[in-house]
Amino acid sequence: MKSGEFTRGDIVFQLRAKIVDIETGGMPVISLNEDFAKENDFHNMDRVVVSFNGKSLVAAVDTSEKIVSKEEVGIFEDVWKKLKIKNGDIVEITPVGKPESTKYIRKKMDREELFDKEIRAIVKDIVDEKLTDVEMAAFVAASYMEGLSMSETTSLTRAIVETGGRLKLRKKIIADKHSIGGVPGNRVTMVLVPIIASLGITIPKTSSRAITSPSGTADTMEVLANVSFSTEELTKIVEKTNGCIAWGGAINLAAADDKLIRIRHPLSLDPEGLMLASVMAKKVAVGATHVIFDLPIGEEAKLQSLGEARHLEREFTKLAEKFGIKVETLVTDGNNPIGNGIGPNLEARDVLWLLKNDRRGPLDLRRKSVLLAGKLLELVGYAKEGEGEKIADAQIDNGKAYQKMKEIIEAQGGNPNVNPEDLHVGEFTCDYEAEKYGRITNMSNHALAKIARAAGSPVDKEAGIYIYKKYGSNVKQGEKIFTVYSKSERRIERAIKLMKELNPVTIE
Amino acid sequence: MKSGEFTRGDIVFQLRAKIVDIETGGMPVISLNEDFAKENDFHNMDRVVVSFNGKSLVAAVDTSEKIVSKEEVGIFEDVWKKLKIKNGDIVEITPVGKPESTKYIRKKMDREELFDKEIRAIVKDIVDEKLTDVEMAAFVAASYMEGLSMSETTSLTRAIVETGGRLKLRKKIIADKHSIGGVPGNRVTMVLVPIIASLGITIPKTSSRAITSPSGTADTMEVLANVSFSTEELTKIVEKTNGCIAWGGAINLAAADDKLIRIRHPLSLDPEGLMLASVMAKKVAVGATHVIFDLPIGEEAKLQSLGEARHLEREFTKLAEKFGIKVETLVTDGNNPIGNGIGPNLEARDVLWLLKNDRRGPLDLRRKSVLLAGKLLELVGYAKEGEGEKIADAQIDNGKAYQKMKEIIEAQGGNPNVNPEDLHVGEFTCDYEAEKYGRITNMSNHALAKIARAAGSPVDKEAGIYIYKKYGSNVKQGEKIFTVYSKSERRIERAIKLMKELNPVTIE
CATH class of the missing domain: 1.20.970.10 (Transferase, Pyrimidine Nucleoside Phosphorylase; Chain C)
Known part of the structure; x- marks a missing residue:
C-alpha cells in the first residue's frame, strides 16, 4: 500500500518570529500555530525551509504549539542562533519535501x-x-x-569517516587497539599504549567516555591529563611521543555515530552493522594499519558466548580487509572486573602503580595488557610469533613504559610526576564484607557498575570501588571484599542501598 | 549483544519548577539542566516520575535544555496543567525504569x-x-x-477496542461499511447510509477526516450537519433514525490508532496489521454484525493490484470472524474520481442532487453506492442474492433515501431543507480546458487531490474541483474538463500553478 506524499510548489509564508529560549537538540524545530497549520496543510514533523536575511536552513514543524498566533512562528534556539533571528523579525517559511x-x-x-x-x-x-x-x-x-550486509557496512564505515574528523600521520605502521567492553576496570589501554609507544611504534589511541559504565578510558585518563584535543593538537602530541590516550568525541571521529547514539541509547539497541562501522570508522580515521581487538566474553559482558565472539571476529576481519587494515582478535574472560579499582581515580592509581612496578599494581590488569600488547607487537611485525608478550612485559619491568606514560601525560598537559597516592578517594566509604566463610564464585559486573555509578562515578572522580578479594579467593566471614568510596554522603547511602539489594558477590 | 539498563532505587530529587508555556504533544516532557543531568546520571529520554501535591505522572527527560539552572526543572504545559504546578513550586523527580x-x-x-x-x-x-x-x-x-500474525492482529484489535469509546445499541443486526480509500470524491457513505437506514436497518457509520486527501466523509458531512458527538449523543441519534454519519475521532473509537498516526504519518508507513486492527476495532466498537468492504484498485489508489485486494479481503474476513462479524468485500475501480465534485461543499451538493433525483446527481456515484448498498442488504439477509441492488436503487427513486437523509441531518443538528444550490463554491475559479481533440484516457487522482488541497480543501469548505468530463469522454480542443474553486485569490494561484505542473488529464 502506498501513502500519498505531496510537494507543494514554492509557496512562501511570511511570519513574525517569536523567540523561544529552548534548544531542542537533533533536527532544528519551528512551531506553527495549530489553526494556521491546519489551514495551510502543515503537519507535525513536516519539513520547511526557514529563511532570514539571506540565510536559510531546513527545520521540522511542531504543530502542537499554542503560544504562537496565526501570524507568528516560534523559533527555537537552534534556529535563531544560526540565522541570527530576533523577536519580531519577519521570517520566510517554505514547505519542502523529505530528503x-x-x-x-x-x-x-x-x-x-x-x-x-x-x-x-x-x-x-x-x-x-x-x-x-x-x-x-x-x-x-x-x-x-x-x-547490514558487508557491502552496506563498508559503505557506512566510509561515509562515517568522510563526515568526521581525521588524523594525518605520515607513518607506515600505525597500531591501534579496541575492546568491545562491558567489563568494569579493564584499563588495558592505559598500560598497552605506553608499552607500544615506548618501542617506537605509533599508536594514536582515542577512547570513549562512560555512557552506562562507571568510567571510560577517557574519564580515567582525564584524572592524569587533558583528553580533549583538536586534530592538529593530537597530531603534534603523537608526533612527539608516538602515542596518546585521548577522548575520541573531541576530534569528532564518528560524528554520524554520535548522533545515532541519541536514538540507540533510549531504544537500548546496538545493531551490529552500526557498531562494526562505528568502531572501524574510528580506526580508519586515525589511519590505523594494524589493530588488535579484545573481545571479552561473560554472562554480564556485551558478548555472552564464544559463538558471538567468533562471529564478530570474522566480521571485523572482513571489514578491516576492505580498508587494508590487518587485525588480530583475542577472546578474553569478561566475567570479572580487571584491576582492583573501579572509577576514574581508583583506576588511574592502579595504572600508575602497575607501570611503576609497585606491588599494589593489579596483576590481572598487567597480564591482560601484556598479552594484548604482545599480540599487537607480533601483528605489526616487531616481535616474532610467541615473543611479543615477553618484550611487552620487559617494557614494564625496565621502567620504559612508565617513562613513556610520563611523556604522554606531559604532552597532554598533565603532571608527569603525579604520585598515585595523591589521587584521592572519596571521604565517605562503606565496606562490603563476606557474610560467610567460603570461596568467591562470582562477582557481578552489572552490580559493581551500578554501585560505583550510584556512588558518583565517573562525574565524581573520587568515587568508585576498590576490590581486595576477587573471583576464586577464599574468604573468612566478615573479611572485607571491597570498599565503596564517594565524596557525597547522600550518594554513599544510595550505593549502600544498592549494595544490599544487588548481591554483588557470591560465596559458596 | 546486550546493552546495560540501570534501575536506581528510589532516589528523589527536589527541584524548583520553571513553567514553560509549550505543549509538547505525545508523552509529557520535563527539562533538566545538562550539568545536573550528567552529575545525576540522567540521559535524554530517560523516564521520571514527577510528583507534586499528592499527584504524579511519568514524563520523559529532555537534557538539551539550557534555560533551567541546576536547582530547577522545566515543566511543560502537558505536565503543569495536569499536576497544577506553578512557577517556583518545589517538585519531586524520581527516576523510573522503562515500562x-x-x-x-x-x-x-x-x-x-x-x-x-x-x-x-x-x-x-x-x-x-x-x-x-x-x-x-x-x-x-x-x-x-x-x-503481525492474525493472532497478534486480533489481540491488537481487541486492545484498541478496550482502550477506546464504544457504542451500545441493542440491535440484533448492525450494518457497517468501510472503504480503503485513496479515491477523490467517492462519497458513497453519504448515499449508502440513508438507503440502508431507510429500510429499517441500523447503520451507525463513523468516518474519518481528510489527512492527505481533499476531503474525508466527516469533512463533507460537516457541511450539512454536526459530526462531533459523544457516545451517548450518537446512541440517541441512531436509536431515532437508524443511522448516522459522524466523525469517528470525536467518540475516540480507536484512541491508540490516533496516537500512532502521529508517527505513521511522518514515516509514511501504514503497516498492514495496524491498519487491519484499526479498521476492525472501529467496527467492533460500534457493535457491527455485518460489514461491507470497498476495496478500490488503481494505479494511484492505496491498492494497486487485484492480488493486494484479494489478500486484504482474506485478512479482513479472517479477522472479522474472530469477532463474529460477517463481511463481504467488493473490489471496485479506483482509477478515477467518483462523483463530479471534489471538496466538502462540492461533494455535499453532488450527494443532495443524487438523493433528490436531480439530473445533476452523478451517475457513477449512484451506481457505486447502490452496488455496495445492495450487497450489504444481501449480507444482512434483507434481500435475496442478486436482488439487493434493485431494492437499494428503488429507495433513491422513491425518495425514501432522501427523506432518511433529511432525518439524519436534522438529528445531527443540521438544516434538513438545505438546498444544494445554497452550498456555495469559492468565488475565485479557474477552468482546465482540453488542449486538443481526443478521448480522456486518464485522470490522475493524485494530481486532482493536490490541486484541490492547494485551492484550500478541506479547511475551505467552498474550495475544490468540479469535473464535467470524465475518463472515456470525447472532448474538443478548448472544452472545459474541470473547474477549480477557491475562496482565496492566493490559493487559486497556487492551484493554477500545480494544475500546469501536474498534468492531471491525459487526452489521446
Whole structure:
C-alpha cells in the first residue's frame, strides 16, 4: 500500500518570529500555530525551509504549539542562533519535501540492500541534522532487524569517516587497539599504549567516555591529563611521543555515530552493522594499519558466548580487509572486573602503580595488557610469533613504559610526576564484607557498575570501588571484599542501598 | 549483544519548577539542566516520575535544555496543567525504569510473536502516553518489517477496542461499511447510509477526516450537519433514525490508532496489521454484525493490484470472524474520481442532487453506492442474492433515501431543507480546458487531490474541483474538463500553478 506524499510548489509564508529560549537538540524545530497549520496543510514533523536575511536552513514543524498566533512562528534556539533571528523579525517559511535519504531508509525497511550512495546520503543527512528522531529510529530499527550486509557496512564505515574528523600521520605502521567492553576496570589501554609507544611504534589511541559504565578510558585518563584535543593538537602530541590516550568525541571521529547514539541509547539497541562501522570508522580515521581487538566474553559482558565472539571476529576481519587494515582478535574472560579499582581515580592509581612496578599494581590488569600488547607487537611485525608478550612485559619491568606514560601525560598537559597516592578517594566509604566463610564464585559486573555509578562515578572522580578479594579467593566471614568510596554522603547511602539489594558477590 | 539498563532505587530529587508555556504533544516532557543531568546520571529520554501535591505522572527527560539552572526543572504545559504546578513550586523527580511494554517492542524487533497480554500492554501505554515517539517509531517499524500474525492482529484489535469509546445499541443486526480509500470524491457513505437506514436497518457509520486527501466523509458531512458527538449523543441519534454519519475521532473509537498516526504519518508507513486492527476495532466498537468492504484498485489508489485486494479481503474476513462479524468485500475501480465534485461543499451538493433525483446527481456515484448498498442488504439477509441492488436503487427513486437523509441531518443538528444550490463554491475559479481533440484516457487522482488541497480543501469548505468530463469522454480542443474553486485569490494561484505542473488529464 502506498501513502500519498505531496510537494507543494514554492509557496512562501511570511511570519513574525517569536523567540523561544529552548534548544531542542537533533533536527532544528519551528512551531506553527495549530489553526494556521491546519489551514495551510502543515503537519507535525513536516519539513520547511526557514529563511532570514539571506540565510536559510531546513527545520521540522511542531504543530502542537499554542503560544504562537496565526501570524507568528516560534523559533527555537537552534534556529535563531544560526540565522541570527530576533523577536519580531519577519521570517520566510517554505514547505519542502523529505530528503532523498528518507526513501533509502524506507528501502531498508523493505529489506532491500542499500547502494553506497544511498548509505552516504543517510549518513550525510544524519550529520547535517536533516532527519527527525522518528526517521532515525526507523533507520536504527531497520538496521537492527534486517542487519547490514558487508557491502552496506563498508559503505557506512566510509561515509562515517568522510563526515568526521581525521588524523594525518605520515607513518607506515600505525597500531591501534579496541575492546568491545562491558567489563568494569579493564584499563588495558592505559598500560598497552605506553608499552607500544615506548618501542617506537605509533599508536594514536582515542577512547570513549562512560555512557552506562562507571568510567571510560577517557574519564580515567582525564584524572592524569587533558583528553580533549583538536586534530592538529593530537597530531603534534603523537608526533612527539608516538602515542596518546585521548577522548575520541573531541576530534569528532564518528560524528554520524554520535548522533545515532541519541536514538540507540533510549531504544537500548546496538545493531551490529552500526557498531562494526562505528568502531572501524574510528580506526580508519586515525589511519590505523594494524589493530588488535579484545573481545571479552561473560554472562554480564556485551558478548555472552564464544559463538558471538567468533562471529564478530570474522566480521571485523572482513571489514578491516576492505580498508587494508590487518587485525588480530583475542577472546578474553569478561566475567570479572580487571584491576582492583573501579572509577576514574581508583583506576588511574592502579595504572600508575602497575607501570611503576609497585606491588599494589593489579596483576590481572598487567597480564591482560601484556598479552594484548604482545599480540599487537607480533601483528605489526616487531616481535616474532610467541615473543611479543615477553618484550611487552620487559617494557614494564625496565621502567620504559612508565617513562613513556610520563611523556604522554606531559604532552597532554598533565603532571608527569603525579604520585598515585595523591589521587584521592572519596571521604565517605562503606565496606562490603563476606557474610560467610567460603570461596568467591562470582562477582557481578552489572552490580559493581551500578554501585560505583550510584556512588558518583565517573562525574565524581573520587568515587568508585576498590576490590581486595576477587573471583576464586577464599574468604573468612566478615573479611572485607571491597570498599565503596564517594565524596557525597547522600550518594554513599544510595550505593549502600544498592549494595544490599544487588548481591554483588557470591560465596559458596 | 546486550546493552546495560540501570534501575536506581528510589532516589528523589527536589527541584524548583520553571513553567514553560509549550505543549509538547505525545508523552509529557520535563527539562533538566545538562550539568545536573550528567552529575545525576540522567540521559535524554530517560523516564521520571514527577510528583507534586499528592499527584504524579511519568514524563520523559529532555537534557538539551539550557534555560533551567541546576536547582530547577522545566515543566511543560502537558505536565503543569495536569499536576497544577506553578512557577517556583518545589517538585519531586524520581527516576523510573522503562515500562514493560518497551520489552515487548524489543521482542517484536527480535521477530518473535507477541502474546495477547504483551500487545495489550503496548496499546495501553500508547493510549496513556507512556511511550516516547522514538519507541513508538520502533514499534511501527517492527510491525511494518516483520508483519503481525492474525493472532497478534486480533489481540491488537481487541486492545484498541478496550482502550477506546464504544457504542451500545441493542440491535440484533448492525450494518457497517468501510472503504480503503485513496479515491477523490467517492462519497458513497453519504448515499449508502440513508438507503440502508431507510429500510429499517441500523447503520451507525463513523468516518474519518481528510489527512492527505481533499476531503474525508466527516469533512463533507460537516457541511450539512454536526459530526462531533459523544457516545451517548450518537446512541440517541441512531436509536431515532437508524443511522448516522459522524466523525469517528470525536467518540475516540480507536484512541491508540490516533496516537500512532502521529508517527505513521511522518514515516509514511501504514503497516498492514495496524491498519487491519484499526479498521476492525472501529467496527467492533460500534457493535457491527455485518460489514461491507470497498476495496478500490488503481494505479494511484492505496491498492494497486487485484492480488493486494484479494489478500486484504482474506485478512479482513479472517479477522472479522474472530469477532463474529460477517463481511463481504467488493473490489471496485479506483482509477478515477467518483462523483463530479471534489471538496466538502462540492461533494455535499453532488450527494443532495443524487438523493433528490436531480439530473445533476452523478451517475457513477449512484451506481457505486447502490452496488455496495445492495450487497450489504444481501449480507444482512434483507434481500435475496442478486436482488439487493434493485431494492437499494428503488429507495433513491422513491425518495425514501432522501427523506432518511433529511432525518439524519436534522438529528445531527443540521438544516434538513438545505438546498444544494445554497452550498456555495469559492468565488475565485479557474477552468482546465482540453488542449486538443481526443478521448480522456486518464485522470490522475493524485494530481486532482493536490490541486484541490492547494485551492484550500478541506479547511475551505467552498474550495475544490468540479469535473464535467470524465475518463472515456470525447472532448474538443478548448472544452472545459474541470473547474477549480477557491475562496482565496492566493490559493487559486497556487492551484493554477500545480494544475500546469501536474498534468492531471491525459487526452489521446
